[in-house]
Amino acid sequence: MSQREMAIATAAGPSRMNRVVIYGLLAIFAAIYLTPLFVMLTTSFKSLDEIRGGDILALPAHPTTKPWVKAWGSACIGVTCDGIKGYFWNSLRMVVPAVLISTALGALNGYVLTKWRFRGHKIVFGMMLFACFIPFQSVLIPMARVLGQLGLSNSTAGLVLVHVVYGLGFTTLFFRNYYEAFPDELVQSAQMDGAGFFTIFWRILLPSSAPIIVVCVIYQFTNIWNDFLFGVSFASGESAPMTVALNNLVASSTGVKEYNVDMAAAVIAALPTLIVYVLAGRYFMRGLMAGAVKG
């Protein structure tokens, strides 16, 4: 790395002027990328009077947490005025089982598809992989019918099922690419020692899978938490997830528009994924990259 950097540095002819321009540009872009988050945060701490008065980029003159309290506990969404807290828990109740189940299945699938190959394993994987990329509009109507028939419309359980099914392709992809690099010899010698299918998985592969489990869990968590289409299609009422509730709150046109409450709700909706990103950005990135197919 350092050799290459030196090559680049000498190529650039590191004049001081160049460095100033580069740092200047990078700083300007950083400011642009941060502005919407900054505006969201400052607006959520302002009173409505102050917002009407003016400068969207100014810091709050008299910071108040009232919009946050209202967004969480008493803002009106639809006909109820209990804030977004119920929907926040809906999302949490949906995301935890969906992530755990899809990750567990993905790990087993990846294990079979790399260490226990059978004829046609490539077609099976290819079909599961393509399933990641379909526009979900092409399964929306049948899914709505089937959920209705199973009695799972407008329920968190229904959303868990949906997210497990349509998350399987990605979780399988993650583990398949990871186990591909895992030495076959270890699996073979364990087999010679008489270890069975599950023993090998449990004792040999799983203990060294921590990095990919983290990547997979973060990826699935972000995707499922941020989903809107499935939520709005299959659970629009009391069991709606956070993203749907946020949209309903912001889009509602009754009464005075409370931008500060909207922004507080938006930050609350963004917080879980932002926290994960700040704590484990490296793994988040790896998941995104693998999602771009190349393992």
Place this chain on the structure above:
Amino acid sequence: MSVPYSGVRRGLQDWLPRLVLAPSFALVLIFVYGFIVWTAVLSMSKSRILPVYKWAGFDAYERLFSQPNWYMALKNLAIFGSLYITVCIALGLFLAILLDQKIRIEGVLRPIYLYPMALSFVVTGTAWKWFLNPGMGLQNTVRGWGFETFTFDWLVRPDMAIYTVAIAGIWQASGFVMAMFLAGLRGIDSEMLKAATVDGASTFTIYRRIVIPLLRPAFLSAVIVLAHMAIKSYDLVIALTGGGPGNATELPSTFMYSYTFTRSQMAVGSASAMIMLMGIAAIMVPYLYSELREDKR
């Protein structure tokens, strides 16, 4: 004795792997491929508010392609998609090259460019809707600074609203594209660059002639990922403009949803979903096929 890692053990052990994989594969077969066939059938039926399994041939497709709304959706997708892909790639590459110049605070800057990718499109849409709101957002603020005639009202102008969708989308995804290019740049052999430097090539020439051509795989991945995200974009439009003003920011995804669930034209909605699927398949199938062929094992 050597034991090949599949096919030797008899009985249950032999079938166990396939049994373990079977439920997942069955779910995918039913919920993905079965449902696609189901939607295809609906698109050739007379379904309106509820599914009706009466054959109507390509009637729904004919009706779909006689809808001005559908052409609006396609036109918007073309505008949004081409801007989204080209600007994300241009900006991503630019930032990646800047960051690759031995920047001391790279560790601070990279996450700043990338964090929007962690947000949901609904949050992004909500934030930009507020920021671009002509009455109280950016326009009002800049006017308050003394630029009385400053105008930025694209969000409420039917002819310009689609560009606000593009701006918000680019804000969200360009950092991700930057990361893809940065990974590509870090994989380039240093010896080659050194040799070029010794030969007296300028930085600009080195990037144009050597580095950028070497990034071809990253370009390809970026185009594929962005194109498929553009076709699937739904939440962002709903949260930012709601498809409006009027139908000014209609996209195929919003068209499908409103025709199916609010306008009771299920057959037409299904037909539009099938066209979307074909668009994605045209991009993804050749790509996935070549990716899977590469690793022969």
